[in-house]
Amino acid sequence: MNPQSSASNSRFEQQFGALGIALAAVVVVVSLNLRPVLTSVGPISDLIQAGTGLSTSAMGLLASVPVLCMGIGALCTPWIIRTIGMDSAVVAALVALGITTAIRSFVPGAGLWIGTVGIGLAIGVLNGVLPPIIKRDFPTRSTMVMGIYSAALTLGAAVASGVAVPIAGATSWRVATGIWLVLVVIGLAAWAWSIRARGSLIRISPEQHIRGSHISHAPRVNVWQNPLAWAITSFMGLQSFLFYTFVQWLPDLEKSNGISAEVAGVHMMLFQIAGLAATLLVTAIQGERPDQRWAAFATGVIWFVGLGGMLAAPSLALTWAIVMGLGSGASFNLALSFISTRTVDSYQASAVSGMSQSLGYVIAAIGPTLAGLMAESLSWDAVLMMTAGVAAAMMVLGVIAGRPVKISG
Numbered sequence: 001m002n003p004q005s006s007a008s009n010s011r012f013e014q015q016f017g018a019l020g021i022a023l024a025a026v027v028v029v030v031s032l033n034l035r036p037v038l039t040s041v042g043p044i045s046d047l048i049q050a051g052t053g054l055s056t057s058a059m060g061l062l063a064s065v066p067v068l069c070m071g072i073g074a075l076c077t078p079w080i081i082r083t084i085g086m087d088s089a090v091v092a093a094l095v096a097l098g099i100t101t102a103i104r105s106f107v108p109g110a111g112l113w114i115g116t117v118g119i120g121l122a123i124g125v126l127n128g129v130l131p132p133i134i135k136r137d138f139p140t141r142s143t144m145v146m147g148i149y150s151a152a153l154t155l156g157a158a159v160a161s162g163v164a165v166p167i168a169g170a171t172s173w174r175v176a177t178g179i180w181l182v183l184v185v186i187g188l189a190a191w192a193w194s195i196r197a198r199g200s201l202i203r204i205s206p207e208q209h210i211r212g213s214h215i216s217h218a219p220r221v222n223v224w225q226n227p228l229a230w231a232i233t234s235f236m237g238l239q240s241f242l243f244y245t246f247v248q249w250l251p252d253l254e255k256s257n258g259i260s261a262e263v264a265g266v267h268m269m270l271f272q273i274a275g276l277a278a279t280l281l282v283t284a285i286q287g288e289r290p291d292q293r294w295a296a297f298a299t300g301v302i303w304f305v306g307l308g309g310m311l312a313a314p315s316l317a318l319t320w321a322i323v324m325g326l327g328s329g330a331s332f333n334l335a336l337s338f339i340s341t342r343t344v345d346s347y348q349a350s351a352v353s354g355m356s357q358s359l360g361y362v363i364a365a366i367g368p369t370l371a372g373l374m375a376e377s378l379s380w381d382a383v384l385m386m387t388a389g390v391a392a393a394m395m396v397l398g399v400i401a402g403r404p405v406k407i408s409g
Helices: 003-014 016-031 042-052 056-084 086-106 111-137 142-170 173-178 181-199 206-211 227-255 261-286 293-312 314-341 346-377 380-401
Strands: none
Touching: 016 111, 016 142, 016 181, 042 056, 042 142, 042 173, 042 227, 042 261, 056 086, 056 111, 056 227, 056 346, 086 111, 086 173, 086 181, 111 142, 111 314, 111 346, 142 173, 142 261, 142 314, 227 261, 227 293, 227 314, 227 346, 227 380, 261 314, 293 314, 293 380, 314 346, 314 380, 346 380
């Protein structure tokens, strides 16, 4: 182990009480940018359709495109990290997110699609780089900080879902989807401060800073050939499939049952808030314990209850939206925590994060488009039955990924 690197990490850990809390808060601020530009679309999809002439299936494709691009961005993240470093990758991705958000919202015609592609790529890089940064900067508290990170993602998604309809009603759908530029500016400022703060504390080489001292003797594993990494990736993909399907289509599903757009938007916000509560609850209950099999099983059961209830008793839509939100938040928390608990260092975390989030979001991208096609050609009941099957597969893979073992050679 490198003595200089060891001393630097020890010094960093000793500062957690003051600087560590501030740096965790910066992670939260940046994380708040990762979902509003996506979840603000679903509740006002009818306004976007009216303003652009898109069909229902085209709206499903519009929701799938950024998720697919998130996978591509995450796949490129390990190379980006090696080229410019983790901190610069965050800055570059935030700048790209701001520019493409403006293009999507305020450039007519092709700008809607060009901006959507760029948004997905930028968020994909941020999705890929933040988990290894957490593993790097909080090596003994990575599960806790990962839980805070996932809660921040869910909070951002919830707020955007809840305010999209009233903002669009008072202004336009373009303002409702473009207002999140403000968060990007705040995130950039916060991250610039964190770079200076950590730079005054950690005086080691860029290679050591990226990897961390605790990886000197860790095995170098090709995660693409590792069964546990594939289980983590598949779980990530299926829980994202469910999340993005219902973020896009839950309001329309409810409106097909006679619920107004305003009430459906509130239900979507509560779906997201329930997810936030679940991420915090799972973090508090699970802690740093390595065995996560029962937690994974429970998330699948929660999803089943919500989907089954929505199918059998749609008049209780609010109840089932909240239950589904609990399942969504819990499964997302687990998907991110697997990256931390199943890896031994930030090097492995970066590899698993890139793999799970690249392929995972490719799987997730199928959801909104498939659901839109099924709703158009079959029924929303068919969509609910299909997603129940996805939840069953997710539960099985979660139990496999939740075993108390590490990725090894």
